[in-house]
C-alpha cells in the first residue's frame with residue numbers, strides 16, 4: 001500500500017493488490033504416478049506383478065515436478081530442422097529441446113524399449129507396459145521412438161546378420177543422440193517408414209524401389225529410391241522401411257549413416273506441422289540411392305514389418321490408456337480443490353457422475369491393455385496368442401477411439417482453466433486422436449479383426465472361452481455375449497457392420513476382465529452403463545452406481561507415498 005494526498009490534503013490509502021487468489025486447484029505434481037493409481041496396482045497384482053520398489057520409484061520420478069516440467073518444455077519448444085550446417089554441408093539435423101533429451105534418457109535408461117527382450121535383468125511385457133503407461137502420462141510424443149525401437153526387435157531378428165550387429169546396440173539401456181554413424185555408437189534407436197503419399201493403409205501401393213547393390217536376399221545391401229510421406233523421429237539411427245524389390249514389397253533396415261561412414265541418401269524434406277504429438281518430430285523424406293539391408297525374405301516385406309506393427313499397435317493401447325488416466329487424474333485433482341456454489345465439485349452429484357464415468361473408461365481400457373500385456377508374456381502358449389491376435393486389433397480400435405471424447409470431457413471438468421496451455425489438458429486433447437490414426441487407422445483395425453476371424457476362426461472361440469470364465473455372474477453381460485454370438489452367426493455384410501461388432505467384442509471383454517479383477521462398484525458401473533444400451537455423453541451413469549467408490553480410486557489421499 002502507498003499513501004497519496006488528496007485536494008484536502010488528507011492522506012488515504014491505495015490498495016495495490018486487487019484481490020486474493022483462492023478456490024483455484026494446485027497443480028497435480030510431486031505425486032506417485034504408480035502408487036496413486038489404484039486400478040493399476042490391482043490389475044498388475046491380478047496378473048501376478050506385485051507392487052515393486054522399482055515401479056514405485058519410477059512412479060515417484062514420473063510424478064515429480066521436475067519431470068512434469070520436461071513434458072511441458074519438450075512440447076513448448078518444437079523440434080527444429082536444419083537442412084545444412086553453417087558452411088553448407090547437408091546435415092538433415094533435427095534439434096530437440098534439452099527436455100526432450102532428458103525424457104528420452106530417462107526412458108531408455110530404464111529399458112522402456114528393451115526390458116522384455118533382455119537376457120538379464122529382464123522385465124516382463126506386463127512390467128514394461130506399466131512403466132510405459134507411467135512415462136506416457138508425462139509426454140506422449142517421445143513415446144514414438146521408444147515404441148518403434150522396442151517394436152523393431154522381432155523384425156530385426158528375422159535377419160541374423162543384422163541382429164548380430166544391431167541388437168546389442170538396441171538393447172543397450174542408454175541414450176546416445178549424437179548425429180554420428182551407428183558403428184560409433186553403443187546405443188541406437190529405430191524408426192519406421194511405411195507410409196507414402198499415394199497410400200498409407202495400403203502399403204502395397206508403395207512406389208519406392210530397392211535394387212541389390214551386389215548379392216540379394218535377407219541381410220544383403222540394397223539401394224533404395226523413392227520417398228516416405230511420414231517418417232517420425234528422423235534422428236533415429238536406422239529405419240525399417242518398405243520398398244518394392246524385384247520379388248515384391250520387401251522390408252529394409254535403412255541406417256542414417258552408411259556402413260562406409262558416409263551420410264546415407266535419406267533426405268529430410270521438412271518436418272510435419274502437427275496438431276498434436278509436438279515434442280516428437282515427424283518428417284517427410286526422400287530416398288536417393290539410400291542404402292539399406294533387406295530384412296526377411298524378398299517379397300515378404302509386410303510379413304516382416306507386421307511383427308513390428310503388432311507391437312506398436314499394442315503400445316497405442318498403452319498410450320491411449322495412459323492419456324485417459326492422466327486426464328481423469330487431472331479432472332479429479334481439480335474437482336477435489338475447486339468449489340462451486342459453495343460445495344466442492346467432487347461432492348456435487350452431477351460432477352460425480354461425470355468423473356466416475358470417465359474413470360470407468362480408464363478401468364476398462366487398463367484391464368484390456370494389461371490382459372494383452374500378460375498374453376505377450378506367453379509367446380509359446382497358443383491360446384494366449386489367439387487371444388492377442390484379436391485383442392490387439394480390438395483394443396487398438398476401441399481404446400484409441402474412445403480417447404478423444406474422454407479427453408474433451410475431462411477437460412471440461414476443469415472449466416476454462418482446462419483449455420489454457422499452462423495445464424496439460426490441451427496437450428492431452430490434441431494428442432488423443434493420433435493413436436487412433438497411425439499404426440492402422442480405425443477402419444484398418446476393423447478390417448484386421450475380420451481378416452483374423454476369416455483366417456483363424458479359432459480366435460473368436462478363444463475370445464468367448466476367455467469371457468466364459470465369468471459366465472453367470474452378471475445377467476446383462478451373459479445376455480450381451482449371447483447376442484454377440486448371434487450377431488456373428490450372420491456373416492452377411494460383415495465389413496459394413498465391423499465397427500459395431502468390434503465395439504461389442506471390446507465392451508464384453510472389458511466387462512468380463514473387470515469382473516475378475518476390479519471391485520463390485522466398478523463392475524456394476526461398467527456393466528450397467530456400457531451394456532444396457534442408450535448411452536450418449538459421459539455422465540449418464542444410472543442410479544445405483546457407487547460413484548464415490550469409483551472416484552476414490554483415482555487419486556487417494558496418500559498420493560505421494
Ligand SMILES: Cc1cc2nc3c(=O)[nH]c(=O)nc-3n(C[C@H](O)[C@H](O)[C@H](O)COP(=O)(O)OP(=O)(O)OC[C@H]3O[C@@H](n4cnc5c(N)ncnc54)[C@H](O)[C@@H]3O)c2cc1C
Nearest residue numbers: 192193194195199200201230231232438439440441443444
Ligand atoms: C503424427 C503421425 C506420425 C506418423 N508417423 C509415421 C511413421 O513414422 N512411419 C510411417 O510409416 N507412417 C507414419 N504415419 C502415417 C500413418 O501411419 C498413416 O497416416 C496411417 O497409416 C493412415 O494412412 P494414410 O494417411 O495414407 O490414410 P489412408 O490410408 O488414405 O486412409 C484414410 C482413411 O481411410 C480409411 N480406410 C483405408 N482403407 C480403407 C478400407 N479398405 N475400408 C474402409 N476404410 C478404409 C482409413 O482407416 C482412414 O481413416 C504417421 C502419421 C501421423 C499422424
